[in-house]
Amino acid sequence: METKKCCEKEGAWSSDEDEILLNYVQLTGExxxxxxxxxxxxxRCGESCKHRWLNYLKQTIPGDNFSWDEQELIIKLHKLLGNRWSMIAGRLPGRSEDEIKKYWNTYLSKKVEEKKNVRRSSSMSSVESPWLSENEHAMNSMESPNPVIVRPKVFRLTKPLVTRLVGT
Incomplete structure (x- = not known):
């Protein structure tokens, strides 16, 4: 079974190709x-041209490293939105979604995982319970060697109970 190639030309972009793409997009727009x-x-295929423009040639893309504020924002947005890179990029002006995705996959995901492991190992040493928050772990480790965990009973309101309470 043959696989169809996306582009007639493969490999690295030449400076001539970059210049042609840059001039064309400046004349006609994105x-x-x-x-x-x-x-x-x-x-080249359109997808290759698009990625080359958005990730390397576009003038608004800052080439420097991510600031601490940008890193924190990416971590928070990834926790909230997951891998929706275009939505995350929309909150960071001047950053492309591919640039953010690459930075997440190469650096930030490892940083977040290390923080989780450090937190997990320090909190599990006091009480072996994954359901406790950090505050509960801290309180349990201070109080006694064998802490007692009190949890409120959770119950579900059903429709008949709600109607009886309302009086309808």
Missing amino acids: GNWTDLPQRAGLK
Whole structure:
């Protein structure tokens, strides 16, 4: 079974190709990436042109490292939104979704995992219970060697009970 290649040309982009793509996008603007290679005279697919533009050639992309504030924001947004990189990139002006995704996968995910492991190992030493919060672990470790955990009983309100309480 044959696999269809995306582009006629593979490999690294040359400086000539970069210049052609840069000039074409500056003249016509972004968008319609599927027709761009034919109109610009590139032997690449539209997806390749789009990624090259968004991740390397676009002038608004800062090439420096992520600031501490940006790192914290990415971590919080990833916890909230998951792998929705375009939504996360929308909250960080000047950053592309691929740039954020690469930074997450190479650096931040490991940083978050290390924090979890450190927290887990320090909290599990006092009481072997994964359901306790950090505050409960701290309180249990201070009080006694064999702490007693008191949890409120949780019950579900059913429809008949609700109607009896309302009086309808």
